Amino acid sequence: MNKSYIFIGISFVLLAIVQFLVVPFIQIYSVYPKIILLPVVYFSLSQGQFRGTIAGFIFGLIYDLLSGDIWGINAVSLTVAGFFAGYFFDESVTDPFYYFRKFLIILFFTTLIETLINSLSSFEGLDLSFIAFLLIQSILPALYTSFIAVPLAFFRKEMKIS
């Protein structure tokens, strides 16, 4: 099995545990980062859209099982996240962190879409306008997630010509 698959898989499990047990305690006014998206975005950018979509589904399903959340809810949103991030796959870039600003922008928009899909099932019954819903549930978590990802810039590797 490809080493990077194992690395991404282990990273996901570790980040899922952190997301589940630690992130709730660093939330700011109920806005929290969605760090389980980091391996999904990284995987999609390094392996392509097809594999990224599958990884998103598997990761989402694992997170649903671990967290006690509704089965399928994270599987669907992370599948779409993997699919979306895969659009920006570039075969010539061996390390998705190399163009780090681009990585952060992709992460921001992927989180925006993922959190929106993830919370749409709860939109029914709320008296919120869609703009307020978008801000609270998607834009702020996306900003927080991108901010949390900034230290990853130190893990950039030298680009190899492939």
Next chain:
Amino acid sequence: MNKFLRYLYPYKEYLLLIFLVTLGLFLQVINERQGSSKARAAAFGSVVTAYTVIESITGLLPENEEIENLRIQNARLNLELNMLREISDENTSLRSLLSLRDTIQYPFVAASIISKLSGRIRGYYIINKGEQDGIFTGMPVINESGLIGVVSIVAGNFATVRTLRNPKLRIAVKNQRSGIGGILEWDGIRLIIKNIPTNYDFQAGDRVVTSEFSTLVPPSIPVGVAAEKEEKISGILSNIHVIPFANFDKARNLFVLKVTLDKEAEQMIQQAGNQPL
């Protein structure tokens, strides 16, 4: 056939997306079935090991028996204080007094939050007490300040709590001063009691407590304070905004009241139905 597959090949990513999203939605539909909730409970119980390891490493939630006892005492005193407020109200009926006494007598189980699922829209907590501690679905959960929510899924050592910040949880409440009742719900930003006739005596600053009509929680558990009365366009009805006593963002230690009113009510209805008229 080969030609057909070759035709579809360029669209494989889209087809995969449609297939996986459909599968995910199918799983969500299955969730609604009765049997799957047990499987969900068993699955999320799998975090036990991770939680135990992380707790032992980080000591995020250090618990001390003395502190725990003090918290229980604090919560009990808070309920008692609320009862005394109620007694001082001349309009309090004997029936509600009896109910209040019962509320205080319910046994408490102290629990710690190990995770808060989602933020402002889908409010769930996961607590470190479950079936083995005598906790069942439907039990009310409070902290030292007031009502937090209701237990929704129970596993061996863990349970999920549907908090007041969940649009799916609606609780019958009343104004402690005037006795005016209503249904409290979460609109995504605030807790509100909808459609209270404008001429009813419901003012900003009034304390809101659980009502005798609630089939989920015992009466007179403090919920919050009425902050604002928002008149609707028609002018006939108003929405009351309620600020909860409990701080949902900072809550860490909770108490589960060992009572399931909905089951008791259900049993009583069944018994009444079996008796000849």
